[in-house]
Amino acid sequence: MDDRASGRQAGAGLLATDPGERLPAIVVCDHNHIDSGIHTDGDLYTLDVAGVDRLANWQHLDETAYRRRSHAWLEAIVAGLDAEWPGLAGAVVEQHIATARTMHEYLNTPEGAVYGWDYRVPDGIPRGGPLGSPATSVDGLWLASSYSGMGGFTGAMGGGTAAARAAMAALPS
Ligand SMILES: Cc1cc2nc3c(=O)[nH]c(=O)nc-3n(C[C@H](O)[C@H](O)[C@H](O)COP(=O)(O)OP(=O)(O)OC[C@H]3O[C@@H](n4cnc5c(N)ncnc54)[C@H](O)[C@@H]3O)c2cc1C
Structure with missing residues (x-):
């Protein structure tokens, strides 16, 4: 410690x-x-x-x-x-x-826990890659939530963005 x-x-x-x-x-x-x-x-x-x-x-x-x-x-x-x-x-x-x-x-x-879950601390400074995934085991359902990535309001916004991007990418072209 x-x-x-x-x-x-x-x-x-x-x-x-x-x-x-x-x-x-x-x-x-x-x-x-x-x-x-x-x-x-x-x-x-x-x-x-x-x-x-x-x-x-x-x-x-x-x-x-x-x-x-x-x-x-x-x-x-x-x-x-x-x-x-x-x-x-x-x-x-x-x-x-x-x-x-x-x-x-x-x-x-x-x-x-105020952030609601057991946060997995990154090994080093995050370099911009995803910290989690908005995907769920249900096809066509994504989590717009801090629980899909990083904690806090910033995490909730990032989770929402990632979920929206994933849903839009799954739309038939
Ligand atoms: C006292 C306090 C202070 C905080 N201060 C800060 C801060 O200063 N800065 C910061 O970045 N973060 C802060 N946070 C953390 C931040 O509030 C959360 O990380 C963020 O709100 C999580 O957003 P979310 O949308 O993922 O989840 P939530 O905001 O928890 O939303 C989940 C929603 O799902 C609903 N729900 C749950 N179960 C069900 C169900 N079975 N059916 C239907 N609905 C359901 C809940 O009612 C809730 O509305 C604080 C949290 C607390 C408690």
């Missing part, structure tokens, strides 16, 4: 207990820098915070313990953001946290 992998595991493992001294590594995404259409309501803005988690941190907890600990982490993360950007916590009017358990329960994804 390289240092980056062990660092990620340590980060995800922190959520297995109540918040302490350390926060896991998180990324903060301010969608208001693009015309996302999300910001429609006066002075209210959305701010997304993402990090690494695993289902084992939460799966065994009963509902009360789950809510208590996930809320404690939400508070700790907002406090961490406030330390970086003073005043941020006071501006929050609504806050939610979603864990690997949320993904597992709402999306039924394996181990609560």
